[in-house]
């Protein structure tokens with residue numbers, strides 16, 4: 176009898192899913208077994224989803240908004256998202272530029288599947304968000320890392336883009352504000368990057384999920400510049416801005432002809448959206464809300480706390496985040512890679528993400544989450560500094 180087999184996508188993605196979170200899962204296992212471990216691995220907002228949003232979702236469910244919905248999204252949500260992005264960009268953005276989707280992650284994957292396939296290539300600034308390899312691999316396209324160097328503040332340059340460029344490239348997967356580095360690209364940098372994409376005929380797939388968590392600098396997007404708008408697709412969600420990742424509510428905004436094409440991919444995968452989530456998201460998009468500013472305040476304070484604490488360590492060099500929920504720390508003076516440092520640190524009571532999960536350029540780093548209260552964070556930093564001290568400075 177012939178053997179059963181699976182499609183190559185399962186092999187391409189095999190090591191790109193939960194394998195990436197091995198330190199995190201090991202920490203969870205040890206915590207369950209009674210170990211004292213402070214977790215600084217994942218970036219789950221540490222404040223509650225605003226209760227008025229939960230109330231709206233509940234009332235909407237009770238009012239019967241639980242049936243099948245159109246694949247593009249509920250009209251009320253499409254309308255407020257079109258208004259939001261029209262206002263932000265000063266351009267004529269309408270409902271047909273919008274696709275409502277369950278989170279940025281789904282939006283990234285659906286847009287990527289709609290843009291490229293085997294034989295194409297995608298430029299991805301390295302370091303990158305841990306799921307990006309999977310997003311590209313799922314499409315069958317080649318993943319082309321573009322070097323962002325820590326010595327240059329992990330900023331994306333046109334020189335690095337030109338050096339990485341291949342003739343088959345069709346998309347630049349851009350993320351600013353950036354996870355894991357927290358770097359925020361300026362309007363001028365975005366302009367130069369946009370011009371590069373124009374020269375080479377590339378899409379800009381712009382992941383803007385941290386738009387509302389910026390501490391230094393100002394948000395800039397290629398979408399908001401008229402000359403780049405026709406080649407830019409924005410993906411975002413309420414996961415971070417409203418501390419609501421479990422609601423899985425996000426969107427893609429782009430040229431109407433592209434949104435039309437991507438809608439068929441979305442419908443094949445999802446068969447529509449959840450009306451009660453759409454109602455709650457309408458409220459989140461329209462009504463003023465202090466969730467993001469509360470988080471931003473806390474994360475900014477914790478960045479200062481970390482910068483001050485690490486200033487006392489000759490071995491650990493923090494990269495100051497200008498946005499987001501994370502800080503990267505260079506551990507190379509300890510003589511260990513980020514991955515070995517993270518594994519060793521588990522035995523000293525702290526779980527952090529190894530840098531290489533975020534690309535080759537983050538190999539010497541670990542990533543610390545800021546989504547933990549100040550006291551616990553201070554305790555974690557003390558443990559990290561002590562562990563680094565025990566390893567010694569291997570570069571002197």
Ligand SMILES: Cc1ncc(COP(=O)(O)O)c(C=O)c1O
Nearest residue numbers: 278279280304354384412414420
């Ligand atoms: C850069 C980036 N993009 C996308 C996501 C996923 O966001 P969502 O919850 O909207 O799917 C995250 C989550 O941490 C992220 O950091």
